[in-house]
Amino acid sequence: MGAEPLPGRVMALQANYCLVGLDGPSELGTGGRLLCTRRTRLDKSGLQVCVGDRVTVASVDWGAGRGSVVGLEARHNLLERPAVANVSRVVVVVSLAEPGLDPLQLTRFLITAEATGQPVQVVLSKIDLLPAVEVEGWCRRLEGWGYGTVAVSTRSGEGLATLRSHLGQPGIAVLCGPSGVGKSSLLNALAPALELRVAAVSGRLRRGRHTTRHVELFALAPGALVADSPGFNTPSLPTDLQTLAAAFPELLARLRASPCRFANCRHQGDPGCAVGDTWDRRAIYGRCLEEVEALAGARSRGGQARQGDGGMRQRGDRLEPLLDPQLRRASRSTRRQALEQDLSSPGRED
Ligand SMILES: Nc1nc2c(ncn2[C@@H]2O[C@H](COP(=O)(O)OP(=O)(O)OP(=O)(O)O)[C@@H](O)[C@H]2O)c(=O)[nH]1
Ligand SMILES: [Mg+2]
Ligand SMILES: [Zn+2]
Known part of the structure; x- marks a missing residue:
């Protein structure tokens, strides 16, 4: 049994456990991982850990590779969906074909990514399925939105070296995007030893099949972690x-x-x-605006949506935090209070 709590990072959540990667060398060698209980109430708010969290672990049973999370460091930021704490950059992956790129859906991913306050980048995948001139057109269009793009193909290998240099930076990069766009395939191309499960798209719309089920962090280079995440359709x-x-x-x-x-x-x-009428995303912005206004109207009429549920809302079979976006942009301490209401849970995203 270890006496001093050991620092580490939550790499994945598994049922009621979390996998913690230890910082330093330990009896498990360097980069050892412990399966830790995570139901322990870390404080009176009942905050639960999330992938990317910095934690401390105690009551270690080295033989069994088990421990207990006893401390949680304050988060610098949180990507709400997929839930990842302390991200350094968000990489939104969309394919140009199979499934085709939907600018409104991409925008919704970008909006979620922007809420972290961290750099956001777009990866255009499967460029082997499209003429180069169309790929170039998409790159220019996204630059007009204010985003840097990397155009890649795991089939031809194009763009992989550039992507590797971006993902190899220190910190946590999160790959997110719709199902079937090739997020896991990209990580396999960059690090074949990962052997992540991938699956062919299906149906008329060539949609993905929700192959990746959990968020997990992998080390691509020393200090450079990248999260693969389950695809979902409507952020x-x-x-x-x-x-x-x-x-x-x-x-x-x-x-x-x-x-x-x-x-x-x-x-x-x-x-x-x-702003004028000539900007590319004017209609997309209009669609989002209408939806935000309609939800705000429903909330002010009902009133109970925010107050009655302790800041949580039901989505499918799980509760999600209702983080007030204004709090998110407020002071760090206010933001922490907001985060402390957050119950992050992994799992099926759609
Ligand atoms: N043509 C082409 N197909 C690709 C490319 N990259 C991946 N694919 C295929 O796209 C399909 C989906 O790939 P995945 O890596 O499972 O996609 P994903 O984004 O991880 O999907 P989820 O885990 O469901 O979110 C697989 O059949 C891959 O072989 C590419 O560059 N070109
Ligand atoms: Mg996947
Ligand atoms: Zn205006």
């Missing part, structure tokens, strides 16, 4: 308009250059709108 939107607008880099750039006449401008042809 949710923020609950307020300021957060929504802040997730469109090209909109922010125009507003910084010259603000609209009215502070509550919807940028949909409003009088005195400085």
Whole structure:
């Protein structure tokens, strides 16, 4: 039994356990992993750990490779879905074909990614299925949205070296995106020893089959962790308009250059709108805006959605945190309080 708590990082969640990668050398060698109980209430808020969390482990049984998480460090940030704490960059992967790229769906992934406050990047996958000129067109289009892109193919190997250099940076990079776009295939291409499960797309729309079921962190280089995650189709939107607008880099750039006449401008042809009508994602922004407004309207009519459930909402068979986006952008301590209400759970994403 070890006496001093040992520092480490949550690499994956498994049922009621979490897999903790220990920082230093231990009786398990370097980079040893312990299966730890995670039902322990870490504090009175009942906060649970999430992949990416920095934790301390005690009551270690080296022979059995087991331990107990006894401490949790404050999170720097949280990607809500897939739930990963302390991310350094979010890489949204979308394929150009099989399944085809849906700009609204991509935007919803980008909005979730932007909420972390960390750098966001787009990987365009399966470029072997499209003429180079179309790939180039998508790259330019996404640059217009304010995003750097890497165009890749696991079949031809194109773009893999560039992607490796991005993912090989210190910190945690999260690969997220729809099912079947090739997230796990990309990691297998970069690190064949991982042998992650992949599966062919199916159906008329060539959709993925939800092959990856859990978020897991892998070391691509010393200090460089990358998370593979289960694909899902419809990331949710923020609950307020300021957060929504802040997730469109090209909109922010125009507003910084010259603000609209009215502070509550919807940028949909409003009088005195400085953003104008010519930006690519105007209609997509409009769709998201309508959805956020409709949800806000339903909340203000019902009232109970936010207050009655302790900041949680039901999605499918699990509870998800209702983090107030304004809190997320508030001071670090306020943000921590918000995070402490967060019950993160892995599992099936759709
Ligand atoms: N043509 C082509 N097919 C690819 C490429 N990369 C992956 N695929 C195929 O796409 C399918 C889905 O790949 P996965 O790696 O399982 O996709 P995923 O994004 O991890 O899917 P989920 O785990 O369900 O989220 C598999 O049949 C892969 O062989 C590529 O560059 N080109
Ligand atoms: Mg996968
Ligand atoms: Zn405007």
